[in-house]
Amino acid sequence: MKEAIRRKRKQLGCLPRSKYDIIVRCLNGSFDVPVKKRTPEENNCLAMIRKRKDFELGDRGSLLCGGKQVLVKEDLPRFVEKMFMENKGCGARVIYNKLKVNYTGFSEQAILEILYNSKYYHEKYPRFTNKPKPKTISEEEPGKRWQIDIINMKNQSVSYKGST
Known part of the structure; x- marks a missing residue:
């Protein structure tokens, strides 16, 4: 006797509110829109x-x-933020594994996008990737560009071996 091979069912994707409501109405029996x-x-x-x-x-x-x-x-996003705060900051994979125990209809990639677009995630894990590129200064001929910083040092007296 051959054992029946169980096929893994395709996971349900994120449903928008409108589709969710239509499915709930169909299961309730209150969906009565004519076919046409x-x-x-x-x-x-x-x-x-x-x-x-x-x-x-x-x-x-x-x-x-x-x-x-x-x-x-x-x-x-509300569920992701709640789980993020309960776990005191964690990554997308941890949130995905904790949410998939009781819920369905989302992916790890969707959670990752929510985290990357959220303020609370970036406050906990700052990424310093938005630094400006250093500006290169080029001169046409030597000594053409000089920069002098003038500082008033009267208030900051310096003494060396008792004399100023």
């Missing part, structure tokens, strides 16, 4: 529900996929 009036986004969501059999609703009306709560694309 459906938008391409609504048709896409209905096809996604037909293809993926692991969508269900949680106790508070939240969308679950494979037993994990689906995060909305607009809410992901």
Whole structure:
């Protein structure tokens, strides 16, 4: 007897709020748009529900996929910031591994982009890559360009062996 090979299902990507709401309405049974009036986004969501059999609703009306709560694309920065602050600053991989235990619908790359665009990450881990390039000064002939700094030193008296 051959054992059935379990194929790994493609991971669910970040859903925008509009698609999330359409899927929740379909699972609730309150989606009643006629077929001819459906938008391409609504048709896409209905096809996604037909293809993926692991969508269900949680106790508070939240969308679950494979037993994990689906995060909305607009809410992901809030979850990343919360996890970053709870762990007192950590990288994208740590945040990804901690979030994927309970949530789905995001990638490590999406978390990395959120961190790079956030102020709290750059306050914790400053990158000094925005330094100006040194300006090279070239002269046409020797001694053409002179720069003299004149400093008033009357207030700063200097003494050497008792005399100024």
